[in-house]
Amino acid sequence: MNGFLALIGRDLRLARRQGADVAMTLAFFVVVVALFPLGLGPTPALLARIAGGVLWVTALLAAMLSFDRLFQQDADDGGLDLLALSGLPLVLVALAKAVAHWLTTGLPTVLLAPLLALTLDLPAAAYPALVIGLLLGTPTVSLLGTVGAALVVGARRAGVLVALIVLPLTIPVLIFGVAAVEAGGAGLPIQPHLTLLAALLAAAIPLAPLAAGAALRQAVE
Amino acid sequence: MNGFLALIGRDLRLARRQGADVAMTLAFFVVVVALFPLGLGPTPALLARIAGGVLWVTALLAAMLSFDRLFQQDADDGGLDLLALSGLPLVLVALAKAVAHWLTTGLPTVLLAPLLALTLDLPAAAYPALVIGLLLGTPTVSLLGTVGAALVVGARRAGVLVALIVLPLTIPVLIFGVAAVEAGGAGLPIQPHLTLLAALLAAAIPLAPLAAGAALRQAVE
Amino acid sequence: MHRFANPTRFLRLANALLPWLAAAAVLLLGSGLWLGLLRSPADYQQGETVRIMYVHVPAAWMAMAGYTTLALSSLAFLVWKHPLADLAARAASPIGASFTAIALVTGALWGQPMWGTWWVWDARLTSVLVLLFLYLGHMALTNAFDDPERGGRAGAVLALVGVVNLPIIKFSVDWWNTLHQPASVLRLGGSTIDPAMMKPLFLMAGGYLAVFGVALILRIRALYAERRLRQLRLSLTDA
Amino acid sequence: MTGNDRLDVMDLAARRGGRPVFHGLSFTLAPGGALRLAGRNGGGKTTLLRILAGLGRADRGVVLWNGDPIGDDREAHAARLGWLGHADALKPALSARENLEAALRIADRPLAGLNNALDALGLSNLADLPAGWLSSGQRRRVALARVLAGAAPLWLLDEPTVGLDIASVAALERAIASHRAGGGMVVAATHTALDLGPDTVSLDPAAHAGAIPEPIS
Amino acid sequence: MTGNDRLDVMDLAARRGGRPVFHGLSFTLAPGGALRLAGRNGGGKTTLLRILAGLGRADRGVVLWNGDPIGDDREAHAARLGWLGHADALKPALSARENLEAALRIADRPLAGLNNALDALGLSNLADLPAGWLSSGQRRRVALARVLAGAAPLWLLDEPTVGLDIASVAALERAIASHRAGGGMVVAATHTALDLGPDTVSLDPAAHAGAIPEPIS
């Protein structure tokens, strides 16, 4: 347990060392959200209609950008061998990485999303669904991304497989997340969608680290 | 000139051997575009209305995924020093990298876009504008991305940083690209928009490699 | 060699200038706000909301002036490698970003009564937003390296690349049909604005300029001290 | 460190990329023992070290720690190791000291030996600089200090002298001597004249690659 | 290789991360000359080599090739160099031969010397394996073969013997001897006993770091 917390602590410290780091994720989020009105034309009604989808896609994207480095950097500098030999089971290594990733990218995204929703004219009734949905969905994305990141390290040639497996895996999260926002905006019950998101998270918490741990074992061997 | 072509050739061969990056880009493109009908509900009128914007924004974001690796991999393994000492001016190194990047990500995106447009019910009249627009716009994106990639060599969190730097610069491309698609769909002349895209490309071809070359010089020193 | 030039002379000059600049800032802003908010006429079209102009317009000007400062310092740093130019560039970008943010926020506040919406994605507004992103990108890039000099040089290249955005901001209202109104103060062929509004506007602009100068000097001093501290720490580890 | 441990390697065979690297390799390391892996490039030194660490997979044969196969409890085996790989595994943004602290904390080992380890390799003055600012030899020394600070009974060192200056090689030799004197064991792969101390056994894995055993797949 | 070239270094000073590394460094390399950079870790050997290559920036002083500052025409200077850095600069997905071919083609140099270079370092059998499958010493040899194949007059080698077995060190020494015999020059930083041949000058950049010049910024 100590080692687990220490690994999270180290990764957070690495993230904090870069000073403007979390700010960078946030700035990225803002830039991308700004792209959609530019691309789709500034019709407020249209924007409001797609706001949920835009915010969710962008949140996914912000997370995606950092996945490939999640283990690759450790693998390149020999740190992955060291982690494998730290006595911390690789399953916990993967879980710690996912937690650190969520704290540095997922959480800031969740906090910023309501502000950006303002510029997209999201209906007021949709805000709870947006925030709770992201709060339940982004950890799942971080966990699934950890699996992908571990596979990328392990399988040099199976890269094709990785992209095709991991991205579709996040689709359910996106569908239910967007559906919750739309339901909220339309005054329909949001709870069924959020329950599904929670179920996905509950499934991902034990399973994703297991898969990622196995992939990491392949990577070091 | 020989060295220039040789560098493009090497990067294409590496991309073919590894495969992962191209597949990742394309898979991302497909998944994100597929998400919109899923998330927004398959209302054909709405989809058709936003198809141009969705395709353009997604193409832009898909390109972002690969930029941070463009020079960083060479920098990490010492290859960037070698390129700087190859006798090929760094401006040409940057141009060659941009060409290879476009051939491996931009071109597949252009080829895939009409297929995806089908699933979004893009009006038939908008196809020429979409394809020609992407054909003119994506090289500019690759060129601008090369500048960003050269700037972030050695930086922490390069993936997010490069997107943060490059995306604002690509906004004009996005605006004219989408405008062309919308004009095409509405039966208006598309040529003015395409001319502007061509002008942007014509400006980027000499200027972007210059800036990227200067940035690479800073990176090796 | 410039690298060995001693920045203490600059600092002495800056320190001497600082109180005067600060006093000018207080005086100009004070009189500008007094004239602008209380003594100038309301607009025949816009009514009292026109007074946002005295905050908005100079802030927009300073946003562009700040970027010009950033770009010129960056050019000087790349060409002459003078470390002071690096410090000036680093100092300028957060200040310029702040003015840009003020221009955006006051513009949005103004837009609500005038256009009926906080925000539209038109060319002027978008290019100012891009300016803010460029500032943010510059700040992020300069701080993203372990070696501050490397960060400074990368940031300088980016700052120069971003210069293309300045003419776009300035002329976007002429090139594209926008909601935003075209230049009426600073334009060829003379100003089209009521002189009773001109005076507080220029007082405010002068005040903003003085604030910019004060902030720049303070930031450069702080950055310089930071760098000295780092060098001292390094030389201690040499012992 | 109990000083009563032993490492037994029995009839080990390994292949990389489908090609046999060595086979029929057996040896025993008693408390305080040292094994030097030498021989030509590609002889299998790194391959053997990774198997001993539990990072690589053997084709055949077993590695026993006090009689138990190391694969039975990977985490327990990891806790006995001081590992130095080809790469230094340092985060450039963290200082040398922070790098070591993080590694020890993650492995849940005490921080007590940290300062002594840094001192032993002449790093006290450099310990608070970001690792990215160090020269290649200085970085290698930080990685070595991590092994020293870990206070594990079995050191596995892959080319520990790479980039070290003469003074640092001597410091490493002193560290190895005192580790062995305390009952610790060392296996080191090296092409240089690093002196592991008295009673060092030498082994060239490539010498055990003669007849190719029946193919396994 | 004309055999009439000379390299002059005059009053060179450099700093890294704001700290002076060396200053007042001057030397001359005549055709066929060899310079060995030695000294403690962090002494500035890598820093000096990078400046000689035009990759690093000197704080003061100039490097002249046949009387002209190397900064005047960077591409021309690059064409005279055979560079071996700390890192091997090999793409793991390409074979050794493909790596070398690509490097030579990009530098627009003839491929003629490629096979001889691979032979000289005993790589003929390995040349068609992906570089990612090679052991660390084998990879280092591929990187060295790239220098040999480039047939440039000035070799700049940063710790060329890292990871090399004894036979490979001997092969490298032979290659250096024949390069020098043809009028080529060598500057090599090394901590090992690599023999650069007769009339080798030794230099420790750290010995030129005495008084610290006035502080900047």
Ligand code: HEM
């Ligand atoms: C967020 C929204 C806005 C932004 C980003 C923005 C940006 C700018 C910029 C950059 C300038 C300087 C232009 C130059 O010097 O050529 C400017 C000037 C000006 N803006 Fe805005 N603006 C915004 C909203 C508004 C609104 C809502 C109004 C009032 C209807 C307005 C009225 C003006 C006026 C009168 C000027 C002075 C033009 C001149 O005389 O040159 N702005 N604005």
Ligand SMILES: Nc1ncnc2c1ncn2[C@@H]1O[C@H](COP(=O)(O)OP(=O)(O)OP(=O)(O)O)[C@@H](O)[C@H]1O
């Ligand atoms: N990126 C950097 N930032 C700041 N300082 C650095 C950086 N790289 C190296 N240094 C410092 O510069 C000095 C010289 O380093 P250099 O790499 O030239 O030494 P070296 O002689 O090659 O050492 P080694 O034998 O360990 O390879 C060292 O004291 C080092 O700490």
Ligand SMILES: Nc1ncnc2c1ncn2[C@@H]1O[C@H](COP(=O)(O)OP(=O)(O)OP(=O)(O)O)[C@@H](O)[C@H]1O
């Ligand atoms: N990833 C890999 N895939 C396939 N073959 C490999 C791989 N890594 C190493 N090999 C092969 O395995 C053999 C043993 O390599 P190993 O790294 O153990 O050698 P080594 O004795 O450590 O050599 P060196 O002295 O160069 O470090 C070599 O012939 C090498 O080509």
Ligand SMILES: [Mg+2]
């Ligand atoms: Mg090895």
Ligand SMILES: [Mg+2]
């Ligand atoms: Mg060195």
